[in-house]
Amino acid sequence: MAEESPKPSPLLPTFARADLSFERGEGPWLYTDRGERYLDFGAGIAVNSLGHAHPHLVKALGEQAAKVWHVSNLYRIPEGEKLAQRLVDATFADTAFFCNSGAEANEAAIKIARKYHAVGGHPERFRIITVEGAFHGRTLATLAAGGQQKYLEGFGPKAEGFDQVPYGDMEALKAAITPETAAIMVEPIQAEGGVRGFTPQQLREMRELCDQNGILLIFDEVQTGVGRSGKLFAHQRSGVTPDIMSVAKGIGGGFPLGVCLATREAGRGMTAGTHGTTFGGNPLAMAVGNAVLDVVLEPGFLERVERISLVLKQRLAELKDRHPSIIAEIRGEGMLLGVRTKIPNTELAAAAREEHLLLVPAGDNVVRLLPPLVITEADVSEAFDRLDRACARIEASKTGAAA
Numbered sequence: 001m002a003e004e005s006p007k008p009s010p011l012l013p014t015f016a017r018a019d020l021s022f023e024r025g026e027g028p029w030l031y032t033d034r035g036e037r038y039l040d041f042g043a044g045i046a047v048n049s050l051g052h053a054h055p056h057l058v059k060a061l062g063e064q065a066a067k068v069w070h071v072s073n074l075y076r077i078p079e080g081e082k083l084a085q086r087l088v089d090a091t092f093a094d095t096a097f098f099c100n101s102g103a104e105a106n107e108a109a110i111k112i113a114r115k116y117h118a119v120g121g122h123p124e125r126f127r128i129i130t131v132e133g134a135f136h137g138r139t140l141a142t143l144a145a146g147g148q149q150k151y152l153e154g155f156g157p158k159a160e161g162f163d164q165v166p167y168g169d170m171e172a173l174k175a176a177i178t179p180e181t182a183a184i185m186v187e188p189i190q191a192e193g194g195v196r197g198f199t200p201q202q203l204r205e206m207r208e209l210c211d212q213n214g215i216l217l218i219f220d221e222v223q224t225g226v227g228r229s230g231k232l233f234a235h236q237r238s239g240v241t242p243d244i245m246s247v248a249k250g251i252g253g254g255f256p257l258g259v260c261l262a263t264r265e266a267g268r269g270m271t272a273g274t275h276g277t278t279f280g281g282n283p284l285a286m287a288v289g290n291a292v293l294d295v296v297l298e299p300g301f302l303e304r305v306e307r308i309s310l311v312l313k314q315r316l317a318e319l320k321d322r323h324p325s326i327i328a329e330i331r332g333e334g335m336l337l338g339v340r341t342k343i344p345n346t347e348l349a350a351a352a353r354e355e356h357l358l359l360v361p362a363g364d365n366v367v368r369l370l371p372p373l374v375i376t377e378a379d380v381s382e383a384f385d386r387l388d389r390a391c392a393r394i395e396a397s398k399t400g401a402a403a
């Protein structure tokens, strides 16, 4: 029988997808519909924080699914109040707004910051300062916040109210503050931007600038949060606290869930009717969010993440020594690590995929390793071997081409 040519996909082609489809997962492993096994060090872009099919999460979702899925925010949702309380107890925050994604959490953060000044008698203070290389999402406002020309192109005028300064330039940051500035918004570690972290000193200076100028500090911890950096939240390493923080990705462990946390003061303008969501905070998401926290907040869990991270970093340093023509630099914290390459980063990601190791490219010619937080030393060794073979494969193809 003749092979049929594949039908064109009915999906809007906004993604360049690899020709792989997975039908089940277990821990850090994914299995394709052809029965092949892949080591998942991408974790659905830092989402599957506890790996695939974690028994505690499966149980929580299943039990909630049999009770009630959705009631809307016209009613109280006890699981949501519980999750909010746990997040408040573990952070700087006094209050939480649940939504379904990172971009929505950032939209809430931006609205909270603007409203704070409006109810304080300064509606003209609505501008937000962000940093080049940032990624805050794909809605019209969060695109403007991220400021990346390639993502803004063709979508009409850029949403008003965002001013961008070069990464790491504290003088430029200071100079960008005007009487119209509402907030500074940054990722403590730029993830999509190439795993570039701010130093504790830079975060402290941002906090001081905000305090001196009566403006709010927003941390976007959508990718860095919920243990990804080895701390519950990446900023906790610096001792600096924000006024507002967005969280998503890892907090749902694979279920769509975002949250915007704020101090009572920062959230002072957000009264009934000022913001909303139909799906946000629904009982399914809340059950899973609580189950993720059950595991991540267990004593010793984050210490273990830091310990395994150290092993992984050591192995990556070894890999750099073994393949100096491919690997330029190792970056990152916890399970948010970056390998900056001397070849196109997508080439290393593709070679790793050939070795059945899933990684995620980032900006600045970096390939990210974002494994589930629950990986073992054996998983690290497995990833090392696969990356080592991927690098050897690239080297062989280069010498082959030269010969």
Ligand SMILES: *Cc1c(COP(=O)(O)O)cnc(C)c1O
Pocket: 100, 101, 102, 103, 104, 106, 135, 136, 137, 138, 187, 191, 192, 220, 221, 222, 223, 224, 248, 249
């Ligand atoms: C992924 C990401 C977002 C956007 O999250 P979505 O869930 O895709 O809307 C925002 N900020 C950061 C730092 C992210 O990594």
